[in-house]
Amino acid sequence: xxxxxxYDSLCCHPEEEKPDMETVPEDSILRTLLQRKKRQDxxxxxxxxxxxxxxxxxxxxRLTVVRKPDTVTxxxxxxxxxxxxxxxxxxxxxxxxxxxxxxxxxxxxxxxLAELRDAICCVSDLQVCGEFSNTPDVAPDFTSxxxxxxxxxxxxxIFYNDMRFPECQDISMTIIEWAKSHNFPPYxxxxxxxxxxxxxxVKVGFPYLYCHQGDCEHLVIIxxxxxxxxxxxxxxxxxxxxxxxxRIATQKCAVCHIxxxxxxxxxxxxxxxxxxxxxxxxxxxxxxxxxxxxLGNFVAYPYVDRGAFN
Amino acid sequence: MPRLPPSFSExxxxxxxxxxxxxxxxxxHTETVRYELFSSIWREMRFSDVFIGLTNMxxxxxxxxxxxxxxxxxxxxPYSYQIRxxxxxxxxxxxxxxxxxxxxxxxxxxxxxxxxxxxxxxxVDAGHLxxxxxxxxxxxxxxxxxxxxxxxxxxxxxxxxxKERVCAEFLGRTSAVLEFFSLDxxxxxxxxxxxxxxxxxxxxxxxxxxxxxxxxxxSHLKDCESEFITWQQKTFAKNWNDEKLxxxxxxxxxxxxxxxxxxxxxxxxxxxxxxxNYQQASKSRRHRKATTVDVSxxxxxxxxxxxxxxxxxxxxxxxxxxxxxxxQEENKLQAWLLTAPEGQERVPFKRSQQPxxxxxx
Numbered sequence: 001x002x003x004x005x006x007y008d009s010l011c012c013h014p015e016e017e018k019p020d021m022e023t024v025p026e027d028s029i030l031r032t033l034l035q036r037k038k039r040q041d042x043x044x045x046x047x048x049x050x051x052x053x054x055x056x057x058x059x060x061x062r063l064t065v066v067r068k069p070d071t072v073t074x075x076x077x078x079x080x081x082x083x084x085x086x087x088x089x090x091x092x093x094x095x096x097x098x099x100x101x102x103x104x105x106x107x108x109x110x111x112x113l114a115e116l117r118d119a120i121c122c123v124s125d126l127q128v129c130g131e132f133s134n135t136p137d138v139a140p141d142f143t144s145x146x147x148x149x150x151x152x153x154x155x156x157x158i159f160y161n162d163m164r165f166p167e168c169q170d171i172s173m174t175i176i177e178w179a180k181s182h183n184f185p186p187y188x189x190x191x192x193x194x195x196x197x198x199x200x201x202v203k204v205g206f207p208y209l210y211c212h213q214g215d216c217e218h219l220v221i222i223x224x225x226x227x228x229x230x231x232x233x234x235x236x237x238x239x240x241x242x243x244x245x246x247r248i249a250t251q252k253c254a255v256c257h258i259x260x261x262x263x264x265x266x267x268x269x270x271x272x273x274x275x276x277x278x279x280x281x282x283x284x285x286x287x288x289x290x291x292x293x294x295l296g297n298f299v300a301y302p303y304v305d306r307g308a309f310n
Numbered sequence: 311m312p313r314l315p316p317s318f319s320e321x322x323x324x325x326x327x328x329x330x331x332x333x334x335x336x337x338x339h340t341e342t343v344r345y346e347l348f349s350s351i352w353r354e355m356r357f358s359d360v361f362i363g364l365t366n367m368x369x370x371x372x373x374x375x376x377x378x379x380x381x382x383x384x385x386x387x388p389y390s391y392q393i394r395x396x397x398x399x400x401x402x403x404x405x406x407x408x409x410x411x412x413x414x415x416x417x418x419x420x421x422x423x424x425x426x427x428x429x430x431x432x433x434v435d436a437g438h439l440x441x442x443x444x445x446x447x448x449x450x451x452x453x454x455x456x457x458x459x460x461x462x463x464x465x466x467x468x469x470x471x472x473k474e475r476v477c478a479e480f481l482g483r484t485s486a487v488l489e490f491f492s493l494d495x496x497x498x499x500x501x502x503x504x505x506x507x508x509x510x511x512x513x514x515x516x517x518x519x520x521x522x523x524x525x526x527x528x529s530h531l532k533d534c535e536s537e538f539i540t541w542q543q544k545t546f547a548k549n550w551n552d553e554k555l556x557x558x559x560x561x562x563x564x565x566x567x568x569x570x571x572x573x574x575x576x577x578x579x580x581x582x583x584x585x586x587n588y589q590q591a592s593k594s595r596r597h598r599k600a601t602t603v604d605v606s607x608x609x610x611x612x613x614x615x616x617x618x619x620x621x622x623x624x625x626x627x628x629x630x631x632x633x634x635x636x637x638q639e640e641n642k643l644q645a646w647l648l649t650a651p652e653g654q655e656r657v658p659f660k661r662s663q664q665p666x667x668x669x670x671x
Contacts, residue, residue, distance in 0.1 A: 009349035010403050012356040021409065024363040030355070031325035036363045057368050084462070205463025225458035231412045 056247055074236045076228050081109040083197055084224035084243075087120055090216050102218075104244035108228075109198035111239065113153050113160050117192060117210070119240040124216040126304045133265075133300035136288070144213055151212035153192060153220070155202055157185065160192040171214060250307035253279035255286070260305050268298035277303060321461050322383070323376045326360065330380055331477055333357060334396045338479065343395040345440040349403075358407040367410065374414040377404045379461060386422055390482035394429060395441055402444050405453045415455035416448065422460070483546060491535050500528050 024037040086101035105119055125145035132138065150168045153160040159172035176187050202208070202222055210218045228234070233241060250260045254276050261277030268276055270286050278286065287295055333355060340347045352358075360377065364370040381404050384397030401416055408414060418426065433441040448454060503523060510521075524530070624632075 007406055009345075010352060010358060010407055012353050012358045021362055022365070025359060028356070028359060030329045030357070030360060032323070032329050032360045033363065035325045040363055054366055054368055058366065061367065204459045221463075223462045226417075227456040229415060229455050230452050231415070 053247070057244065060243065060245065076108060076232075076234050076236055076239075078228065080228045081198065082224075082226055082228055082232065083107050083109070083222055085116065086219075086221045086223055087210065088219035088221070090122065090124065090218055101221075101244065102246050103242060104223075106233075106239060106241040106243055107197060108236075108239055110196055112193055113195050113197075114162060114164060114193040115240060117151055117153070117162060117212075119242075120210065120218070121309045122212065122216060122218065123304050123306055123308050124213050126308060127213075128302040128304075131299050131301060133287075133298055134294060136263075136284070136300065137292075148213050150214070151192070151210070154209040154211070155200055156208075157187050159187060159189045160195055161189060162192045164193050171211070245309075248307040250305045251277055253277060253282050255279070255282040260308070261303055262305075264301045264303035265298045266301075268300075269296050270298070321376070322380050323373075326377060327380055329355075329357070329360065330384070330400065331480075333400070334384060334393055334480060335477075337396045337399075338392055341392075343392055343438055343441060345399060345444065348396060348399045352403055357403070361407060361409050364409070370408070370410050371414055374404070374408040374410050377408070378414060378416050382416065382418075382460070384480070385426075387425055388482055389480045391429075391432070393480040393482070395433075395438070398441060398444060401453075402448060405448065413453075416453050417457045417460055418454045419457055419460040483542060487535060487538050496528060496532065499531075503528065 024033050024040060028034065083106070085105045085107060087103050087105065089102045103121070105116070107116055107119075125143065127144045129144065149162070149165045150171045151162045152172045154172075159176065161170050161172055162168050163170075170189070172187075172189060176189070179185075179187060204222055204225055206221065208220045208222075210220045212218075233239075253259050253261050254272060256279060259279035259281070262280050263278045263283040264275055265271055265278065265283075265287075266275045268274065268287075271278075283300070287298060287300070289295055333351060336351050336355075337348055340351075361370070361373070364373055378401065381397055381400040385394055385401060386397075387394075389397070405413060405416060430442060430445060506523065
């Protein structure tokens with residue numbers, strides 16, 4: 001009896017007649033295959049065959065396939081838990097709000113919340129405030145990430161604040177005080193860098209919050225908690241591991257339509273429209289002469305495209 | 311931006327569930343739990359073909375997750391023992407015939423661990439070695455992934471709740487009453503009662519004046535038990551016998567038993583009967599209803615969300631334009647486009663003639 005339990009018992013076709021895995025057989029009685037045939041026929045009638053989202057996803061998958069570390073100390077210990085965390089687009093985005101995860105990260109139980117914070121890329125961190133038409137070279141020194149370092153996570157009634165840097169303020173205090181005055185249940189606080197995922201008490205699939213820059217809020221959902229497996233990426237150095245990233249279409253320069261727009265001008269006499277986007281090169285060529293002197297009248301703001309992290 | 315293909319956002323895929331139920335119905339008919347019979351049905355239906363036609367790795371992965379999730383559903387209670395064995399064999403079969411590299415794992419949730427252990431213990435007691443062998447084979451090839459929740463969960467607002475239908479024929483009937491009486495509880499009960507009576511008689515003050523127990527307790531209990539068992543057998547055996555009679559009639563008149571069309575007819579008749587009986591049975595059964603299980607994609611779903619089926623009220627924008635009486639100019643330009651090159655060539659307009667998105671069925 002036991003000798004019949006082999007993989008041959010599952011082979012539905014003899015060795016010589018292995019079916020073509022691409023085309024659905026015509027004479028199948030399985031409903032799954034009937035539906036799939038319909039879908040294949042529909043796809044064949046479409047003009048666009050390749051889908052860029054699938055291409056990017058496949059590429060990412062290939063990078064994160066089974067990896068064994070070089071040293072034993074880098075290996076994830078047995079019994080370590082892995083969490084799958086979905087971070088969504090900020091609330092102010094008009095498209096894909098709360099629907100499509102912007103990025104999906106894998107974290108281990110021994111990571112701290114601060115490490116999760118560092119792994120989250122949000123374009124609002126790169127924003128530079130201010131008008132720089134007179135001093136276009138100085139712009140990159142003032143990204144919002146450096147100026148406004150405070151952030152917090154909100155899990156199960158506890159605000160986890162980032163207090164690593166001296167500039168960080170406790171921005172959750174305002175919410176806590178407001179809640180107290182409006183008869184909400186009391187909330188408490190803790191440190192982001194002191195809390196590990198294994199200490200947290202969370203609900204799987206429940207929406208939580210990550211807030212940075214004072215008002216840029218992201219939905220955070222923990223979709224899966226599991227034990228490490230032989231086929232996971234076992235190298236600690238790769239975690240937090242990005243397994244999915246949504247790439248949004250970027251806006252290109254009005255002149256060349258090739259590069260992503262980096263400057264945003266208004267009241268610009270040279271521009272075809274108001275407001276107008278330019279890439280770095282086109283912006284310099286059009287608005288400044290060879291010595292770097294400003295030509296004409298305009299106001300220019302550094303622009304960070306939403307797809308800057310693509 | 312090109313449209314994303316519809317992905318398996320639900321946990322189960324209906325055509326696949328239908329195919330699996332067909333397979334399990336055939337397995338149930340064999341009235342055995344031997345693996346050879348399961349694998350012969352699998353080969354006859356050419357079930358490994360379900361993985362054909364998936365073009366890219368991402369789609370293959372998604373389908374494998376759904377397939378393994380479907381098989382897992384039948385491996386867990388409340389299904390009957392035979393169906394659960396079928397579910398285990400199906401897990402083994404799907405895991406080994408999937409094309410994904412690295413293979414998609416079987417998710418074993420924390421809450422199901424004890425049920426699985428109990429199932430294995432029952433199998434050992436009954437001597438079904440192939441069941442045990444297959445389970446341990448899966449463990450040894452590291453097919454299981456030990457997870458907190460059975461499915462990957464995201465927060466999605468439900469427009470209408472999908473009701474998962476449960477095949478009534480697959481459900482396991484409660485054997486708790488039988489088990490209870492198979493232990494020597496009745497004898498112990500009678501012994502204790504006699505002891506109590508004797509002690510009572512012995513004490514001079516009390517004897518015969520006060521009694522704390524029902525004198526016919528044991529016989530009442532036995533009556534209840536036999537009543538329940540006869541009712542259970544009558545209600546469910548009747549459905550089963552009806553099916554069997556029909557099938558025998560069909561088989562005698564069927565020469566070409568191996569042709570797929572006659573099999574399909576047979577299967578559809580069995581299936582129809584099982585679903586018909588489901589409707590009838592729900593009227594007579596008051597205690598063990600085969601309830602439809604709500605499938606929610608989020609464990610924590612707002613109760614308010616379940617109320618929705620009403621039409622959304624017109625938006626503020628719609629109301630404003632209506633009240634102002636303005637004709638809405640069809641602005642074809644996308645709002646996010648900041649540049650408008652000459653002649654408006656190659657400007658992505660809103661697509662007016664788009665092929666309709668593919669909807670299953």
